[in-house]
Amino acid sequence: MKLENIVEPLLLWYQDEKRILPWREQPSFYHVWLSEIMLQQTRVEAVKGYYTRFLTELPTIESLAQVREEKLLKLWEGLGYYNRVRNLQKAAKIIVEEKQGIPPHTYDELLKLPGIGEYTAGAIASICYQEKVPAIDGNVLRVMMRLMNSNRDITLPKTKKELWNEMLPILPKEVGTFNQALMELGATVCVPNGKPYCSKCPLQSMCQAYVFQTTDQIPVKTKKKERKVEQKTILIFCNDKEVALQKRNHTGLLAGMFEFPNVEGWISKKEVEEFTRKQGLEPLKVVELKYSKHIFTHVEWHMHGFLVKVEDTCMNYEWVRYQELEEKYAIPTAYKTYKDVIKELEK
Ligand code: SF4
Structure with missing residues (x-):
């Protein structure tokens, strides 16, 4: 042609x-x-x-x-x-x-x-x-x-x-x-x-x-490398008015973005309580949250989450008022399931 x-x-x-x-x-x-x-x-x-x-x-x-x-x-x-x-x-x-x-x-x-x-x-x-x-x-x-x-x-x-x-x-x-x-x-x-x-x-x-009836075979694409799977536990530390955020590294995935505190791997409720105390916070109530998955180009996050009610704040995180979180902070979509929990708390 x-x-x-x-x-x-x-x-x-x-x-x-x-x-x-x-x-x-x-x-x-x-x-x-x-x-x-x-x-x-x-x-x-x-x-x-x-x-x-x-x-x-x-x-x-x-x-x-x-x-x-x-x-x-x-x-x-x-x-x-x-x-x-x-x-x-x-x-x-x-x-x-x-x-x-x-x-x-x-x-x-x-x-x-x-x-x-x-x-x-x-x-x-x-x-x-x-x-x-x-x-x-x-x-x-x-x-x-x-x-x-x-x-x-x-x-x-x-x-x-x-x-x-x-x-x-x-x-x-x-x-x-x-x-x-x-x-x-x-x-x-x-x-x-x-x-x-x-x-x-x-x-x-x-x-x-x-x-030539080849539309189902064309275009030819070599298979992409399989995505890496990472397990994470997301922690929503919140007191009456505020929620804890941390900033990601300045390089790599979601560089410099705010996110909820999290740890590698899936940890138990007991381990969440221990982790919370290590941050200088007393866990008043720990509630397990929904599983969530987010797919990036090269990696998949498989997440479990916990809502951890605390009384105070600590130095390790930035504590943000619920309303401010909605109006001023851009939280990556990967955390949507857990951000929605905060919206419920506001009500
Ligand atoms: S839709 Fe695509 S495959 Fe079908 S006739 Fe047009 S260019 Fe060819």
Whole structure:
């Protein structure tokens, strides 16, 4: 098949079928950048609300550069992968402090900003500045491999690089629209899980995977390494008004985030009481909480929890009023089950 033949039908299809999404209304640098960063690892439906709330609070790159980290993390609470928003702010500071508030306009310059990789640079450069570069995400890789009936392994950087070179010559002058159309086709028609909706596809007549009936075998992906499983016991130390929090290390998973105190492994009620006393707290009542599991990219947390009623506070933790926890502190979603217990205490 000739790859350039996909351009026209795809553009026509996108014109009629594209979803109405808030970041498509005014595709400025800030809007496209923010949406692309939010959409990494997160579903479109989940992002919509966050995107609107974020822009209401921080409507400009300047306001993003200046906002306190606490508030920034609170706006991101629930989206996870917090390095994304930290990098967003780092890049905003560079734009404001070193570039007089003017964002870079080219793919190569965009790549120099923290948190902007090849895909995001391609998306911004093509959508905002019509630079003729591809934007290859998982959706595009899948669609293109199916169109060509190619057995290349899409987890290999080499495959992405090859595809980049194959796509460069076919990019039309409406490159931003073309890139978005390909991604949209991958998100809504040539879907990743389950059967693609080939009968609704504008490219069906030229799709080689459709002809050879290999859509269930393509794209080819090597299996990811198995995730490490970690067991943890989460401890909700609370007195009448406050709950104990601690800050995670500044590097690694959930770097620098607040969390509930916890210990490695699953420990018994008796061991919880002993641990509590070691922190200088007297356990008045210990209640076992629900089991909970959270899956990160490379690790799974299997958690048991205890609510430990105490009378006082101690130096080892930061003691936060219940209401403050809700309003000011961003607690990672991994702890949601245990955070919900605090909401019950407030009632
Ligand atoms: S015909 Fe089917 S497999 Fe081919 S691109 Fe369209 S949806 Fe994907």
